Amino acid sequence: MTKPLLELQNLRKTYGALVVTDDVSLSIPEGEVHAIIGPNGAGKTTLIHQISGLASSVSGRIVFDGEDITRLPMHERVRRGLARSFQITSVLPGFSALENVALAVQARSGSSYRLFGNAARERRLNEPAMECLGLVGLAPRAHLPAGLLSHGEKRQLELAIALATEPKLLLLDEPLAGTGHDESRRVVEVLRRLRSRTTILLIEHDMDAVFSLADRISVLVYGRVVATDTPERIRANPEVRSAYLGEEEMV
Numbered sequence: 001m002t003k004p005l006l007e008l009q010n011l012r013k014t015y016g017a018l019v020v021t022d023d024v025s026l027s028i029p030e031g032e033v034h035a036i037i038g039p040n041g042a043g044k045t046t047l048i049h050q051i052s053g054l055a056s057s058v059s060g061r062i063v064f065d066g067e068d069i070t071r072l073p074m075h076e077r078v079r080r081g082l083a084r085s086f087q088i089t090s091v092l093p094g095f096s097a098l099e100n101v102a103l104a105v106q107a108r109s110g111s112s113y114r115l116f117g118n119a120a121r122e123r124r125l126n127e128p129a130m131e132c133l134g135l136v137g138l139a140p141r142a143h144l145p146a147g148l149l150s151h152g153e154k155r156q157l158e159l160a161i162a163l164a165t166e167p168k169l170l171l172l173d174e175p176l177a178g179t180g181h182d183e184s185r186r187v188v189e190v191l192r193r194l195r196s197r198t199t200i201l202l203i204e205h206d207m208d209a210v211f212s213l214a215d216r217i218s219v220l221v222y223g224r225v226v227a228t229d230t231p232e233r234i235r236a237n238p239e240v241r242s243a244y245l246g247e248e249e250m251v
């Protein structure tokens with residue numbers, strides 16, 4: 001069996017009296033595409049925040065690549081290979097797509113925050129940055145200011161930025177949010193290509209995308225995991241179907 005890359009053990013988060021994630025345990029093996037679905041307010045984004053380090057956990061453990069990272073700050077988690085892209089696009093609009101990714105390459109290499117000094121240095125940053133842009137299908141748009149990209153292309157650019165940090169695990173919060181039909185198909189294709197390079201944990205409301213992409217799906221309801229299984233078994237699970245009644249249509 002493939003060893004777990006990420007293990008969540010009895011994770012819990014509260015805001016005052018509100019229990020947002022409750023006793024969440026999950027084991028995600030290397031190479032898996034794992035989707036977390038659930039009704040609005042179920043705690044999905046909060047769980048991703050706990051894993052990335054944006055939110056602390058009141059109890060439980062997060063083990064990443066064999067190491068307990070529960071109390072590590074976010075940048076230390078990134079350094080260990082945990083990357084996330086945000087629900088709200090976070091690219092620098094005045095910089096070209098290539099520069100946006102090159103900055104992430106630069107951050108990974110640990111050099112100081114300075115845009116391009118000399119030709120050799122530029123090449124060292126630009127070559128891997130171009131490779132990441134190629135992977136997400138944005139190479140032809142490399143020199144365009146990021147602000148001029150379409151919404152879907154910005155989502156692709158965010159993926160390229162996340163990839164530039166060479167993650168072992170990519171955390172994606174609604175990668176298809178706000179994309180149109182064609183754009184969302186393109187992003188799904190990109191995610192499909194990325195699965196051979198990295199493990200992916202994503203939250204997504206687009207059920208067609210989730211059911212076609214994920215190896216396994218976990219269903220979160222009121223902060224608790226009510227099922228973790230293959231897409232086929234999740235689709236047939238009565239508890240999952242009832243949790244979704246009046247919410248999204250299961251495909």
Ligand SMILES: Nc1ncnc2c1ncn2[C@@H]1O[C@H](COP(=O)(O)OP(=O)(O)OP(=O)(O)O)[C@@H](O)[C@H]1O
Nearest residue numbers: 015018020038039040041042043044045046047203
């Ligand atoms: N910083 C916060 N302070 C107080 N309550 C919060 C905070 N963040 C989230 N919550 C509450 O926690 C609950 C879960 O929110 P969360 O955003 O994690 O759900 P979600 O499953 O991602 O929802 P959606 O699908 O709508 O994005 C909600 O009731 C929300 O109002």
